[in-house]
Amino acid sequence: MKLGRFIIDTHVHAQRHAAGPEFKKSGKTDLKKIKYNDLASIMRHLVTYDNSKRLLYDMECYQVDMCILHPAFGMSNELNVDLVERYPDKFVALVSPKDLADKAMKGEAEWTIEAACEELDRHLSTGKFVGIGEGMPSNPTRKTTYSQTERMDELRKVMEVAQKHQVPVRVHTGSPMGYHITYTRWPENFHPNWVRDIAAEYPDVPIIFDHGGMQGGRWDTLVLEAIQVAANHDNVYLETGLYWTELYYEALKDPNVGAEKLMWGTDWGASIPTQTQIGQHPQTFAAQVSKEGLVRHQVDVMGWSLKQVNRLNISQDDMNLILAGNALRVYKIDFPLTRMFKMVD
Numbered sequence: 001m002k003l004g005r006f007i008i009d010t011h012v013h014a015q016r017h018a019a020g021p022e023f024k025k026s027g028k029t030d031l032k033k034i035k036y037n038d039l040a041s042i043m044r045h046l047v048t049y050d051n052s053k054r055l056l057y058d059m060e061c062y063q064v065d066m067c068i069l070h071p072a073f074g075m076s077n078e079l080n081v082d083l084v085e086r087y088p089d090k091f092v093a094l095v096s097p098k099d100l101a102d103k104a105m106k107g108e109a110e111w112t113i114e115a116a117c118e119e120l121d122r123h124l125s126t127g128k129f130v131g132i133g134e135g136m137p138s139n140p141t142r143k144t145t146y147s148q149t150e151r152m153d154e155l156r157k158v159m160e161v162a163q164k165h166q167v168p169v170r171v172h173t174g175s176p177m178g179y180h181i182t183y184t185r186w187p188e189n190f191h192p193n194w195v196r197d198i199a200a201e202y203p204d205v206p207i208i209f210d211h212g213g214m215q216g217g218r219w220d221t222l223v224l225e226a227i228q229v230a231a232n233h234d235n236v237y238l239e240t241g242l243y244w245t246e247l248y249y250e251a252l253k254d255p256n257v258g259a260e261k262l263m264w265g266t267d268w269g270a271s272i273p274t275q276t277q278i279g280q281h282p283q284t285f286a287a288q289v290s291k292e293g294l295v296r297h298q299v300d301v302m303g304w305s306l307k308q309v310n311r312l313n314i315s316q317d318d319m320n321l322i323l324a325g326n327a328l329r330v331y332k333i334d335f336p337l338t339r340m341f342k343m344v345d
């Protein structure tokens with residue numbers, strides 16, 4: 001049985017990195033010996049290709065009606081727009097300032113938050129994007145650790161662009177594990193509480209925590225922090241696709257969070273394998289494991305994640321909000337019928 005009236009995966013990467021040729025150039029021909037750290041070091045220089053055939057297969061298989069496409073780590077806005085234009089009923093896209101990031105990495109431009117915001121403004125003015133993400137823009141060439149004030153002032157500039165175009169933003173939280181994730185890229189990643197100030201200063205701009213604090217690993221500390229922030233701020237939402245069932249209940253138990261603050265989204269295409277540890281808690285969770293090396297198949301995250309959702313003993317109306325209703329409302333996506341989802345003011 002289909003799990004909801006309409007199902008939107010709010011976090012999908014329809015592009016895949018072609019890492020093999022780049023590794024071969026550097027003499028690493030045995031793909032089995034390549035570690036996540038090796039991949040992280042070349043990720044931003046990789047060419048991406050359209051991986052929508054596999055995505056469309058999984059969508060049909062698991063009855064997922066629509067996906068919100070994210071550019072990240074070198075994935076192109078243009079490829080995502082092309083997919084939206086080819087499948088207008090199935091895809092909408094988020095935007096990130098990739099042209100500036102590419103130029104900055106080639107030494108052809110200096111990365112500034114002002115230039116990043118100009119690029120966002122330009123893309124959003126086309127009307128082809130429904131929001132900003134994945135994560136907040138940050139300088140790919142930066143080598144030094146941000147101070148909190150410095151980073152928050154960058155985020156404020158992005159919030160102004162989002163406010164102008166009346167679109168949601170996403171703040172990344174969590175880590176896939178297995179390789180270096182530093183404070184240099186997204187310091188707010190490890191501090192969901194930082195978002196409190198911008199949530200209060202821009203109450204009309206929805207903020208969605210990418211992964212709701214759980215991108216990988218077995219620890220729920222960031223999830224609990226993200227839930228607390230969502231409980232304080234009406235405009236803060238949690239993406240839940242890598243939550244195991246009990247983490248959904250953590251959010252649902254809080255009367256200031258509840259189903260109306262949760263959005264299902266799996267990070268499909270991110271190549272984070274599911275770990276199984278029989279008899280332990282959680283018995284399954286997403287994580288890249290350094291000693292096991294890179295995943296080479298298309299991880300079935302939609303199947304795993306929908307199974308976690310299927311175990312929730314909650315009303316179908318709440319389930320429908322998590323699986324689509326909240327995303328339709330917050331991202332202003334058209335739905336052919338009214339009153340099919342619980343009203344949320």
Ligand SMILES: [Zn+2]
Pocket residue numbers: 011013070072134267270
């Ligand atoms: Zn992602």
